[in-house]
Amino acid sequence: MSVLYPRLLRGRIDALFEEYASVVSPAELTVRASVHDDAAVYVATGGTRVLPDRLDDLAASVRVLARQHGYPYAATRTTEFDVALARLLHGTMDIAPAEAASREVWAFLSLVLMPDVAWWRYPNPPGDRVKNTDITRHVFGRLWWRAELVHDTTLADPYEALTVLGEADFDQVYARRAQIGASPKIVRNLLLVWRSLRDSGELNGVNEREAFRSMLTQLRRVVPFLSLNALDDDALVAELDRTARQAVSAIRAADLA
Amino acid sequence: MTRVAYPYLRPHQAAVEPSAWTLVLGDEPVVLPEALDTWDYNLDLRLRRSIRVDVETIRAQCRLPEEAVLDVCVVWRSSGSGLFGRAAAEHLTEPGVAELDLEVVIPGSVVGGVLDIDTVVVLATPCARVDPLAPWRAGSMIWEQRSSIRLQGDASQFPISVIDFAGTSLPEGAAWHLQISGSLESAAMGSLLLLVNARHKQVAEAFGNAGKPRPVDRLVLSAVHADIARVMVEHALASDEFDDDAEYDEETLGAMLRDVFVRVFGQRTVKDVRLRAKDNPSLVATEVQAAVNIFGGDR
Numbered sequence: 289m290s291v292l293y294p295r296l297l298r299g300r301i302d303a304l305f306e307e308y309a310s311v312v313s314p315a316e317l318t319v320r321a322s323v324h325d326d327a328a329v330y331v332a333t334g335g336t337r338v339l340p341d342r343l344d345d346l347a348a349s350v351r352v353l354a355r356q357h358g359y360p361y362a363a364t365r366t367t368e369f370d371v372a373l374a375r376l377l378h379g380t381m382d383i384a385p386a387e388a389a390s391r392e393v394w395a396f397l398s399l400v401l402m403p404d405v406a407w408w409r410y411p412n413p414p415g416d417r418v419k420n421t422d423i424t425r426h427v428f429g430r431l432w433w434r435a436e437l438v439h440d441t442t443l444a445d446p447y448e449a450l451t452v453l454g455e456a457d458f459d460q461v462y463a464r465r466a467q468i469g470a471s472p473k474i475v476r477n478l479l480l481v482w483r484s485l486r487d488s489g490e491l492n493g494v495n496e497r498e499a500f501r502s503m504l505t506q507l508r509r510v511v512p513f514l515s516l517n518a519l520d521d522d523a524l525v526a527e528l529d530r531t532a533r534q535a536v537s538a539i540r541a542a543d544l545a
Numbered sequence: 546m547t548r549v550a551y552p553y554l555r556p557h558q559a560a561v562e563p564s565a566w567t568l569v570l571g572d573e574p575v576v577l578p579e580a581l582d583t584w585d586y587n588l589d590l591r592l593r594r595s596i597r598v599d600v601e602t603i604r605a606q607c608r609l610p611e612e613a614v615l616d617v618c619v620v621w622r623s624s625g626s627g628l629f630g631r632a633a634a635e636h637l638t639e640p641g642v643a644e645l646d647l648e649v650v651i652p653g654s655v656v657g658g659v660l661d662i663d664t665v666v667v668l669a670t671p672c673a674r675v676d677p678l679a680p681w682r683a684g685s686m687i688w689e690q691r692s693s694i695r696l697q698g699d700a701s702q703f704p705i706s707v708i709d710f711a712g713t714s715l716p717e718g719a720a721w722h723l724q725i726s727g728s729l730e731s732a733a734m735g736s737l738l739l740l741v742n743a744r745h746k747q748v749a750e751a752f753g754n755a756g757k758p759r760p761v762d763r764l765v766l767s768a769v770h771a772d773i774a775r776v777m778v779e780h781a782l783a784s785d786e787f788d789d790d791a792e793y794d795e796e797t798l799g800a801m802l803r804d805v806f807v808r809v810f811g812q813r814t815v816k817d818v819r820l821r822a823k824d825n826p827s828l829v830a831t832e833v834q835a836a837v838n839i840f841g842g843d844r
Contacts, residue, residue, distance in 0.1 A: 386625035386657025514684035
């Protein structure tokens, strides 16, 4: 059953962000961390609100993970931390995707529940890392969405695809979510196809990021008249594989020219 | 759907004839409404429709090769979650005319906002390019039709949580409890929470059936509604900060209490009602009943 999380009101988001701007050490924010804020609200959709104990447990788990990566001192192995945090957030929060699409939910996590962790991961963060401006950049929100779009409960490790793409490439997928990026089935199979090409050496000698973006561009061109979501996995993989190979070939041809 | 210039032949729209979608709430199907204000993430959407597909006409008009495999599918997209998904897929294996009954369940946990439900006929696999104008790529949309439903209201709904009171400090025998917390400047929707005791079968069922209440459910919901208004009025009157001169920002608890107060007492002053409540609290409670038209009584 989905759990409802509080959303931090916008005025409060700006006020807290401004207040924390003078913080020199994330440890200073530990005492500010809380499970409650008067300006945190719940949407009026029936459901079960998250209990304070559960918020406490979530914050404690995240801090344990952060300590393994340097917290409260300088962050180390941040890519590994992000992948582990994506698993943790997605695996424990029980938040509905429509709730997770709310930027204010993530602002509550970064400004009220775990400001110390947020400021540790991104010291002197730009607003979009901790505020409600861009979910693809948010310290916590972007990781939950990465996990949501790649997790596959039929696999022994549902989150194994998290390591296929780096943050920048995943942002490309998420930015095109209206066309291709918001279907877990498509994203999962896209990553499978890409990893298969990489493992078989098909991507050797090409600029992988350029080729990946070229594939996304080609997909965007065809989705108005192709319903990729209507396909079963086999047909979808075949279509994505064909598109990916075309993109790689085009990049190779351009390099040769 | 956005008008698209398809790079392949498509059949006449009449080659596919769907019935209207019906939404199954409880045991009884209803024509898919435009909005379902009582929906929440825990309510899966069960939809049914029948569809008649003239496969022979489609194959001829699209110049498809014999081996082309067609599917009729139901895919959805939610504005709330931004997610897409496939809810059903049926192979159109027989030649001639296919008549199918589609039944889909879309999990409430993955949707929200406006839900678009597309019924599509697609090429299920790629096929030989025997004709330059024929569709050949897997997923080519031969026919489609969209229906939509708005799942969430305008945020004016009351936050509700159905829980077992046994696990709380609330009396186990109670049926509901309105929790009000925070100052009058706090955000209203974060300050109010209606807790419904899951063990209280009649009341829990009434909330479960709120989308299509039975007569008995209407009575229960009306009683709860009146009680909520009474508790809010009492909360307002008990707060020294709630007075005639106070100004509250929009969407604060103070603004919501003021709204309820005005709806119940009209132009009467807070001071006047507070004095009345002190002298005769039961009469004020009865005035609330009348103002909310408890049980839908004629006035």
